[in-house]
Amino acid sequence: EVQLVESGGGLVKPGGSLRLSCAASGFTFSSYSMNWVRQAPGKGLEWVSSISSSSSYIYYADSVKGRFTISRDNAKNSLYLQMNSLRAEDTAVYYCAREVVGAKYDAFDIWGQGTMVTVSS
Amino acid sequence: SSELTQDPAVSVALGQTVRITCQGDSLRSYYASWYQQKPGQAPVLVIYGKNNRPSGIPDRFSGSSSGNTASLTITGAQAEDEADYYCNSRDSSGNHLGVFGGGTKLTVL
Numbered sequence: 001e002v003q004l005v006e007s008g009g010g011l012v013k014p015g016g017s018l019r020l021s022c023a024a025s026g027f028t029f030s031s032y033s034m035n036w037v038r039q040a041p042g043k044g045l046e047w048v049s050s051i052s053s054s055s056s057y058i059y060y061a062d063s064v065k066g067r068f069t070i071s072r073d074n075a076k077n078s079l080y081l082q083m084n085s086l087r088a089e090d091t092a093v094y095y096c097a098r099e100v101v102g103a104k105y106d107a108f109d110i111w112g113q114g115t116m117v118t119v120s121s
Numbered sequence: 122s123s124e125l126t127q128d129p130a131v132s133v134a135l136g137q138t139v140r141i142t143c144q145g146d147s148l149r150s151y152y153a154s155w156y157q158q159k160p161g162q163a164p165v166l167v168i169y170g171k172n173n174r175p176s177g178i179p180d181r182f183s184g185s186s187s188g189n190t191a192s193l194t195i196t197g198a199q200a201e202d203e204a205d206y207y208c209n210s211r212d213s214s215g216n217h218l219g220v221f222g223g224g225t226k227l228t229v230l
């Protein structure tokens with residue numbers, strides 16, 4: 001079964017750090033670009049960051065640039081998001097998502113169940 | 122970056138047809154993908170590319186595009202289709218799938 005499982009969420013104080021993990025199974029992890037997408041309580045989806053299959057290309061949303069770092073370990077079938085200098089507005093459910101790319105399409109075809117990050121004093 | 126605009130809420134009578142739209146300049150160059158999200162659940166891909174459905178998605182879901190507007194059509198809406206729907210596309214640079222619409226809350230009456 002193709003699956004993504006996030007972990008590492010929790011309660012953290014403003015200015016603190018947290019590292020999220022996403023464990024992939026059921027597919028060749030090293031062949032796919034991966035992404036983090038978040039959703040603040042009661043709000044819509046917000047793309048956070050993407051990383052190509054070999055980590056050659058990395059992109060961030062302006063809202064997290066300079067504070068968050070995406071990485072992956074293809075040997076461990078794992079995706080990570082290091083979050084530093086956290087702010088209240090970073091409070092959200094964080095999803096990892098697999099990106100599928102074709103000749104004329106691309107999409108997030110597999111999503112994890114999400115992990116909640118709460119930034120509060 | 123770029124933006125995608127969706128109507129916040131749409132309603133449809135049970136068994137009728139509903140169209141959910143998404144507007145944005147990036148849609149002139151890139152196809153939108155569409156996601157269904159029910160309360161407390163992760164998003165699910167329902168349409169991608171020109172009009173492709175992942176395995177397991179009912180054929181009452183279809184997609185289309187014209188100019189700067191992408192549309193998701195549900196033909197014969199069912200009660201279980203009540204959910205939030207989000208469109209997504211590449212940003213203006215084309216480097217990543219970094220743009221989501223604000224979402225449309227679909228109510229099935």
